[in-house]
Amino acid sequence: MATVRTGSNLSQIAASLGVSAATVSNALSGKGRVSAELAEKIRATAADLGYTPSLTGRALRTGRTGVLGLVLPDIANPLFPQIAQAIEFAASNAGYGVLIADSRGDVAMQTEAINRLIERDVDGIIIVPRRGTRIADIGCPVAVIDSPSTPGNTVSADHWQGGQAIVEHLASLGHRKFLLIGNNPASNVQNDRIGGMKSRLPEGAHADVLWIERHEQTHGKGSLLGLRQKADEGFTAFAAVSDLHALRALTELQRAGVAVPEGGSVTGFDDLIWSSAVTPGLTTVRMNMTEIAEIAIAALVRVIEADPVSSSGIPRTATGTVAAAGRPGVPMQLVVRQTSAPPPPINRA
Amino acid sequence: MATVRTGSNLSQIAASLGVSAATVSNALSGKGRVSAELAEKIRATAADLGYTPSLTGRALRTGRTGVLGLVLPDIANPLFPQIAQAIEFAASNAGYGVLIADSRGDVAMQTEAINRLIERDVDGIIIVPRRGTRIADIGCPVAVIDSPSTPGNTVSADHWQGGQAIVEHLASLGHRKFLLIGNNPASNVQNDRIGGMKSRLPEGAHADVLWIERHEQTHGKGSLLGLRQKADEGFTAFAAVSDLHALRALTELQRAGVAVPEGGSVTGFDDLIWSSAVTPGLTTVRMNMTEIAEIAIAALVRVIEADPVSSSGIPRTATGTVAAAGRPGVPMQLVVRQTSAPPPPINRA
DNA sequence: CTGAAAGCGCTTACAG
DNA sequence: CTGAAAGCGCTTACAG
Numbered sequence A, B: 001m002a003t004v005r006t007g008s009n010l011s012q013i014a015a016s017l018g019v020s021a022a023t024v025s026n027a028l029s030g031k032g033r034v035s036a037e038l039a040e041k042i043r044a045t046a047a048d049l050g051y052t053p054s055l056t057g058r059a060l061r062t063g064r065t066g067v068l069g070l071v072l073p074d075i076a077n078p079l080f081p082q083i084a085q086a087i088e089f090a091a092s093n094a095g096y097g098v099l100i101a102d103s104r105g106d107v108a109m110q111t112e113a114i115n116r117l118i119e120r121d122v123d124g125i126i127i128v129p130r131r132g133t134r135i136a137d138i139g140c141p142v143a144v145i146d147s148p149s150t151p152g153n154t155v156s157a158d159h160w161q162g163g164q165a166i167v168e169h170l171a172s173l174g175h176r177k178f179l180l181i182g183n184n185p186a187s188n189v190q191n192d193r194i195g196g197m198k199s200r201l202p203e204g205a206h207a208d209v210l211w212i213e214r215h216e217q218t219h220g221k222g223s224l225l226g227l228r229q230k231a232d233e234g235f236t237a238f239a240a241v242s243d244l245h246a247l248r249a250l251t252e253l254q255r256a257g258v259a260v261p262e263g264g265s266v267t268g269f270d271d272l273i274w275s276s277a278v279t280p281g282l283t284t285v286r287m288n289m290t291e292i293a294e295i296a297i298a299a300l301v302r303v304i305e306a307d308p309v310s311s312s313g314i315p316r317t318a319t320g321t322v323a324a325a326g327r328p329g330v331p332m333q334l335v336v337r338q339t340s341a342p343p344p345p346i347n348r349a
Numbered sequence C, D: 001c002t003g004a005a006a007g008c009g010c011t012t013a014c015a016g
Helices: A002-006 A010-017 A021-029 A036-048 A055-062 A080-093 A107-119 A159-173 A188-199 A212-219 A227-232 A243-255 A289-306 B002-006 B010-017 B021-029 B036-048 B055-062 B080-093 B107-119 B159-173 B188-199 B212-219 B227-232 B243-255 B289-306
Strands: A067-072 A097-102 A124-127 A142-144 A177-182 A206-211 A237-240 A265-267 A284-286 A333-335 B067-072 B097-102 B124-127 B142-144 B177-182 B206-211 B237-240 B265-267 B284-286 B333-335
Touching: A010 A021, A010 A036, A021 A036, A055 B055, A067 A080, A067 A107, A080 A097, A080 A289, A080 B080, A080 B097, A097 A107, A097 B080, A107 A124, A124 A289, A142 A289, A159 A188, A159 A237, A159 A265, A159 A284, A159 A333, A177 A188, A177 A243, A188 A206, A206 A212, A227 A243, A237 A243, A243 A265, A243 B243, B010 B021, B010 B036, B021 B036, B067 B080, B067 B107, B080 B097, B080 B289, B097 B107, B107 B124, B124 B289, B142 B289, B159 B188, B159 B237, B159 B265, B159 B284, B159 B333, B177 B188, B177 B243, B188 B206, B206 B212, B227 B243, B237 B243, B243 B265
Parallel strands: A067 A097, A067 A124, A124 A142, A177 A206, A177 A237, A237 A265, B067 B097, B067 B124, B124 B142, B177 B206, B177 B237, B237 B265
Antiparallel strands: A097 B097, A284 A333, B284 B333
């Protein structure tokens, strides 16, 4: 519908100048082969006519649509806004559009979502998988944003280092008894975060891990996590692998009369929208989504554009995954919102 | 890249059967003009060859890309996951893809985001504006999801009725002193919600409105809202126009030693992810996003497809906004998570 | 009922 | 340096 917009196309510019469409194309794309004066005249006319190229026409000719697909299997993912924004920004800067596909939380529907994108001729796909789902080799370049522990991963935050930053901070405040709160023991991301946290426990410190999924299997969905009792047992640092779990911990503690942060500190991950809205704010650690998105898009674009379209318009056959070999995770940044020292050990069990 | 995927196209099917591409096209699109037997044979061959049509080729010929744009000016909008999912689902069911565009929270960049979509030849655009930004008439069908109070609006939740449902529920529990918490007095959505709440105050009840934006202008960003004092003054119902504000209220009250819900009820809007994760859960009211998305997409599709492409491929000129005249908002549904009666009036000032 | 032709807008060898 | 031609894959009048 470029023609709807502007009413102008290559042929019209060509006609109005008495040159050929090919020359206009060459001039506009700066592919040389056109004298400076003529090129200038062509550009001026194009601007006059408000010409914008039809990406559809170009796509049909070149075999590239200039569109990337974004797949987030875990729909309700509260990181979605951050991710989508960063990806769209990076893609747009690289000259690509972003088509979304949703698998409605159903891992099995992931394939279907991907197929919808492929049918629309996307040049590449960005996937943010959940629970370490492996992405089958589809006939299209793919960038996976997950944890460095995920095979085939392209880029990710350094979740391990994020965990270290959290525990270092809590330890420096004086905390020695940590309750690490996770949701899903099968998640690479969560395991990296917890691993990092454990790796920085100070001398003589103690850490337990509370897996909510397991807890709810015995205590029922949405049940209390028993944090009051944990506090009574002397736990003072409640470090969750996500802000959502941190929020759950914070409100449960407050509801049970444990003052936060004086009676216990609560930390999360990802700096989601509510982390700064609650009282007290959550100490957390944030990903550099801008950089992660840039790396993912750059890797994808490299594969897409490195594979030259055959001169006769025969489409390229690029497939497979962008290699991530040895790429370190992108560092996470600590956001401190609670700075109280733990209560004196007198209170502890 | 359809050819990359499958290696098959119309001509190949045609060649392998000794018929013309036109006949294959007619058979596959069911446009009649082909004998039942031949059509069947063509379909079988297409399936054998794993044929999927090139949407790019089709787009160039028909002037329609089958892609819709989704614009959310308010990037960090926590409703984004819900909206994007519902829109993608409805669009996909209607045979359309969804391209996202982000204006990075900058209302001025909204136009630029829209232009990016138009350059990509989208057939229509769905906009979820914030702060009642008016959408200029772009040369492309538009559906606006906002409040019924927004001029040019296409479809929305019935925010007014949602507010009524909340207050009716609180009143039935016995609450008589309401603090209505909003953020932005210029928002149509918030005003509708607050208007609805006020319209259902029971006999002898009292309601104050706390606008956070104004409050922060004097007390500083992120400062406490003084809810403890409000509680002391006898307010027992803290009804926010969004779950985010409700969360802020809940944690501030808990932090200040006010038990929720025994000492005061907190309600929100939208049933965002954390509403069911906090302790106690937030009573809230949720939009029927599925239905809203369906209506928006249906309206858009009607305009797009009602405007026939000229036979010679001259593109249609459909423009303007889908009319919303007299369409009532889609009802919101109450989600009750707190059922305590207010504390006895003895405690009140 | 079926097929040959034209053309959507573009880009890329190729010829001049 | 410049232009005419071919063709990406499709669909739609039009002719047979």
